[in-house]
Amino acid sequence: MTGNLLPSLDEPVLKTTKGLTILPEGHPLIVKRKVPLTWTLRQARSACTQCIECTLACPRRLLGHAIEPHKVMRAVSFGVTAGLEAVTCALLCPECGLCEFYVCPQRLLPRRVISEVKAEFQRRGVRYPKTDREIRPDPFFEARRIPRQRLSMRIGVWRYEREPAVFVKAKPPRVVRLRLKQHVGAPARPKVKEGDEVKEGEVVAEPLPGDLGAKVHASISGRVVKVDQIEIVLEAG
Ligand code: SF4
Ligand code: SF4
Incomplete structure (x- = not known):
């Protein structure tokens, strides 16, 4: 019963996402x-x-x-x-x-x-x-x-309430959206710009020195296609 109501299933998974409960709209x-x-x-x-x-x-x-x-x-x-x-x-x-x-x-x-x-x-x-x-x-x-x-x-x-469906490994995504604020404290500052190539695990944003925050890592290897105040978008290479 805690947590936020997401406007759509296209919202990205964040570090603070513990689980998703999907209910009919009229519930x-x-x-x-x-x-x-x-x-x-x-x-x-x-x-x-x-x-x-x-x-x-x-x-x-x-x-x-x-x-x-x-x-x-x-x-x-x-x-x-x-x-x-x-x-x-x-x-x-x-x-x-x-x-x-x-x-x-x-x-x-x-x-x-x-x-x-x-x-x-x-x-x-x-x-x-x-x-x-x-x-x-x-x-x-x-x-x-x-x-x-x-x-x-x-x-x-x-x-x-029922037995969960058998987990089937999902295909790796073509596009990922990495939010710059996924934690307490200040949003992370991008370290990459549009057009940069990144490797999976690479740090793409980090807090300013002295700021409370957390680093953001690339979850796939690919190209940076968008950077703004809210998120970094990567496309698989
Ligand atoms: S919100 Fe008011 S009416 Fe409802 S349980 Fe609390 S005190 Fe009672
Ligand atoms: S913790 Fe907050 S939301 Fe939960 S019962 Fe108490 S007042 Fe209500």
């Missing part, structure tokens, strides 16, 4: 991801009952972190009425989606709201404040764990 998981932000916020304001179920079930909170999604919902709807930690706790959320795909009885989208709050903090360079608070798992941690099968039924993916 509830996809439909929920496409709800416009304005609707999400309007629904939060009008329908969140502050039942705190999202907070009680939040796996991050159960591990001992000070995250309370119901307070983020309240702050976004009515303004920050208590301490700022009611919203900065959004920075602790790994966006597992349990609160929105499984828990909320009002079918609201707390993950989406939190994700927007987090993005705004990140744009403004706000970090989670340092704290010496002890991280101690909730005493009900074990009792509140959700059985995987029940989760699978509730979010509607049980029908796709």
Whole structure:
């Protein structure tokens, strides 16, 4: 339930791609991801009952972190009425989606709201404040764990659970697109230009000295056919 919704299967695989889940366009998981932000916020304001179920079930909170999604919902709807930690706790959320795909009885989208709050903090360079608070798992941690099968039924993916197809080695691609930002930190800077020949494994982009980032290597041997701010495109030679 974590991860991003890809606009198409032509999106390149990145270093951070752990797997792809392909679902029909009308699947509830996809439909929920496409709800416009304005609707999400309007629904939060009008329908969140502050039942705190999202907070009680939040796996991050159960591990001992000070995250309370119901307070983020309240702050976004009515303004920050208590301490700022009611919203900065959004920075602790790994966006597992349990609160929105499984828990909320009002079918609201707390993950989406939190994700927007987090993005705004990140744009403004706000970090989670340092704290010496002890991280101690909730005493009900074990009792509140959700059985995987029940989760699978509730979010509607049980029908796709089957033995995986036998892996058939794919043909090597003719064209590969190498994104310059596939990691935390700054995008890598290209070391090649259009028309250059590269060998498989060669470094084609790397971070500037002192920048946090990672090198990008050619995954095939061939010719560089495009270089821009976003990616390097190689064609097999
Ligand atoms: S579970 Fe839903 S209704 Fe309850 S506090 Fe969270 S967002 Fe609001
Ligand atoms: S998405 Fe919801 S349940 Fe998951 S960590 Fe964030 S607040 Fe908690």
